[in-house]
Amino acid sequence: xxxxxKHLAVFVCxxxxxxxxxAVTNAVTAPLIEKNQNAAANQALLAVMPDGSxxxxxxxxxxxxxATVTEVYKxxxxxxxxxxxxxxxxxxxMVIMCGVKADGVVTGAxxxxxxxxxxxxxxxxxxxxxxxxxxxxAVDVIAGATKTTQAYKNxxxxxxxxxxxxxxxxxxxxTEEEILAxxxxxxLPAGEKAFDKVFRVDVFDGIDAIYAAQNGAGYxxxxxxxxxxxxxxxxxxxxxxxxxxxxxxxxxxxxxSTLEEIDLTAYPALEKTVVKAHKTSxxxxxxxxxxxxxxxxxxxEYHPASNEYILVRVAMTAxxxxxxxxxxxxxxxxxxxxxxxxxSFYGQFVGKTEQDYTDIxxxxxxxxxxDGYKQAIERAFEAVKLLSGxxx
Numbered sequence: 001x002x003x004x005x006k007h008l009a010v011f012v013c014x015x016x017x018x019x020x021x022x023a024v025t026n027a028v029t030a031p032l033i034e035k036n037q038n039a040a041a042n043q044a045l046l047a048v049m050p051d052g053s054x055x056x057x058x059x060x061x062x063x064x065x066x067a068t069v070t071e072v073y074k075x076x077x078x079x080x081x082x083x084x085x086x087x088x089x090x091x092x093x094m095v096i097m098c099g100v101k102a103d104g105v106v107t108g109a110x111x112x113x114x115x116x117x118x119x120x121x122x123x124x125x126x127x128x129x130x131x132x133x134x135x136x137x138a139v140d141v142i143a144g145a146t147k148t149t150q151a152y153k154n155x156x157x158x159x160x161x162x163x164x165x166x167x168x169x170x171x172x173x174x175t176e177e178e179i180l181a182x183x184x185x186x187x188l189p190a191g192e193k194a195f196d197k198v199f200r201v202d203v204f205d206g207i208d209a210i211y212a213a214q215n216g217a218g219y220x221x222x223x224x225x226x227x228x229x230x231x232x233x234x235x236x237x238x239x240x241x242x243x244x245x246x247x248x249x250x251x252x253x254x255x256x257s258t259l260e261e262i263d264l265t266a267y268p269a270l271e272k273t274v275v276k277a278h279k280t281s282x283x284x285x286x287x288x289x290x291x292x293x294x295x296x297x298x299x300x301e302y303h304p305a306s307n308e309y310i311l312v313r314v315a316m317t318a319x320x321x322x323x324x325x326x327x328x329x330x331x332x333x334x335x336x337x338x339x340x341x342x343x344s345f346y347g348q349f350v351g352k353t354e355q356d357y358t359d360i361x362x363x364x365x366x367x368x369x370x371d372g373y374k375q376a377i378e379r380a381f382e383a384v385k386l387l388s389g390x391x392x
Contacts, residue, residue: 042054042055044097044112045073045082045097045099047097047108047110048082048097048098048099048107048108048109048110048125049075049079049080049082049099049107049108050107050108051079051107052075052076052077052079052082052099053075053076053077053079054075054076054077055073055074055075055076055082056073056074056076057071057072057073057074058072058073058074058081058166060072063165063166064165064173065162065165065173066085066158066161066162066173067175068085068086068087068154068155068158069083069084069085069158069159069162070084070085070086071083071084072084072162072166074166078102079101079102080099080100080101080102080103080107080163081099081100081102081159081162081163081166082097082098082099082100083097083098083099083100083158083159083162083163084096084097084112085097085098085155085158085159087151087152087154087155088151089114089116089121089145089147089148089149089150089151089152089364093113093114093115094111094113094114094115094116094121094148094151094152094155095111095112095113095114096109096110096111096112096125096152096155096156096159097109097110097112098125098128098155098156098159098160100159100160100162100163101163102163102167103132104132104133104160104163104164105130105131105132106128106129106130106131106132106136106156106159106160107129107130108125108128108129109125109126109128109129109152109156109159110125111124111125111152115335115365116145116148116364116365120142120145120148120149121145121148121149121152124142124149124152125152125156127139128156132160133157133160133161133164136153136156136157136160137157139153141153143361144361144362145361145364146344146361147339147342147344147345147361147364148364158173161173181193181195183220183227184211184220184227186227187220187227187228187229187237187238188213188217188218188219188220188229188230188231188237189229189237190213190215190217190218190231190237191213191214191215191217191218191220191229192213192214192215192217194213194214194215195211195212195213195214195220196211196212196214197209197210197211198210198211198212198219198254199313199315199324199326200315200323200324201257201259201280201282201284201286201315201323201324202253202254202257202280202282202284202323203282203284203317203323204250204253206223206243206246207221207222207223207246207250208222208223208224209221209222210222210250210254212254216232217231217232218230218231218232218237218251219232219250219251219254221247221250226241228241228247230247230248230250230251232251232255233251234247234248234251234252235248253282256281257280257281257282258280258281259278259279259280259281259286260278260279260280260281261276261277261278262277262278262279262387264276264277267386267387269386270382270383270386272290273289273290273379273382273383274287274288274289274290274379274383275288275289275290275311276288277383277387279387280315283318284315284316284317284318284323285315285316285317285318285383285384285387285388286313286314286315286316287313287314287316287380287383287384287387288311288312288313288314288328289311289312289314289376289377289379289380289383290309290310290311290312290376290379291309291310291311291312291372291373291374291375291376291377291379292309292310292372292375293309293310293330293331293332293337293340293368293369293372293373294332294333294337294366294368294369294372309372309376310327310329310330310331310332310340310369310372310373310376311327311328311329311330311376312325312326312327312328312346312373312376312377312380313325313326313327313328314326314349314376314377314380316380316381316384318384318388320353320354320381320384320385321351321352321353322349322350322351322352322353322357322377322380323350324350325346325347325349325350325377326346327340327341327345327346327373330369332366332369333366333369336363336364336365336366336369337363337366337368337369339363339366339369340363340366340369340370340373345360345361345363345373346373348360348361349377352377354378354381357374357377357378357381358374
């Protein structure tokens with residue numbers, strides 16, 4: 001018994017000594033670790049604001065800032081702010097650090113981390129140094145990386161707006177979706193803030209987009225930057241809008257357009273590639289075609305994991321011009337190939353013909369998804385040629 005007590009006492013003494021040593025070590029090293037961490041953080045901040053002398057964290061809770069902003073640091077000498085932002089291009093979580101002087105001029109921008117695969121976002125920040133708000137907006141996106149570089153550009157604009165807000169200024173920080181919703185509501189208040197974008201199956205020259213009120217109150221037509229509200233009876237809501245007759249005619253055609261389903265059993269060549277086909281009262285076609293995305297590598301076999309294709313709906317004139325395009329369903333990789341369901345991707349095909357439909361920005365890191373989608377579009381052209389009496 002005495003031996004056990006002796007061993008226990010020795011063990012307790014060892015624990016006490018070790019705890020004391022750990023406490024001393026922590027007391028000595030903790031300040032050094034914190035100092036090194038602060039130095040590393042300041043180094044990242046200095047990368048985008050080289051003339052900064054020091055930085056302090058800004059309490060973001062006191063301000064209404066853009067949703068992309070995750071951290072803000074104020075330069076202690078009053079030079080400006082460094083803003084950390086998280087945004088998404090074709091992939092998620094692209095982290096950008098941007099320095100902005102008190103007068104709204106960018107001092108630097110870098111991409112800290114990214115799931116994009118193009119690599120162009122790594123050096124794109126160089127385009128923004130010494131740019132003010134107007135110049136930032138004018139920076140071109142990179143062809144072939146439109147979505148990635150547009151997201152980067154928007155993040156830098158958010159950083160500039162953040163600096164303006166923190167400096168006591170006022171800016172519009174609404175997202176594009178919020179701006180669209182507000183414009184639709186302002187154009188047609190009777191729509192009660194609930195609208196669906198119209199899938200166009202007819203030609204509407206001069207009109208960029210059409211939104212229908214879910215309650216049937218009417219439509220909003222987008223022409224350039226103008227939003228024109230029109231009641232369901234064709235009368236204008238937006239005062240001073242030109243071409244009242246054009247909008248009345250558009251409403252009539254929207255309400256009178258019909259779709260006649262085509263019996264595909266009469267077209268065995270389309271059996272494996274076309275799911276549905278309709279002919280409109282105006283003589284155009286709406287077809288839903290299958291494309292082989294990631295994991296399928298072309299052909300007509302189902303994806304072994306998802307048992308699904310990319311399913312695409314295409315409205316097309318009989319002579320082969322795309323009126324509208326929409327991703328009906330997809331089972332591509334989250335954060336990569338699933339970008340084919342974004343209008344910024346499938347909207348690129350509107351207005352294309354068989355000669356130029358491949359001239360679109362690919363999805364970064366998702367070559368097979370992009371190729372599968374183009375395959376579905378190609379099959380739509382083949383289907384319409386056959387259905388309209390041409391040679392597929």
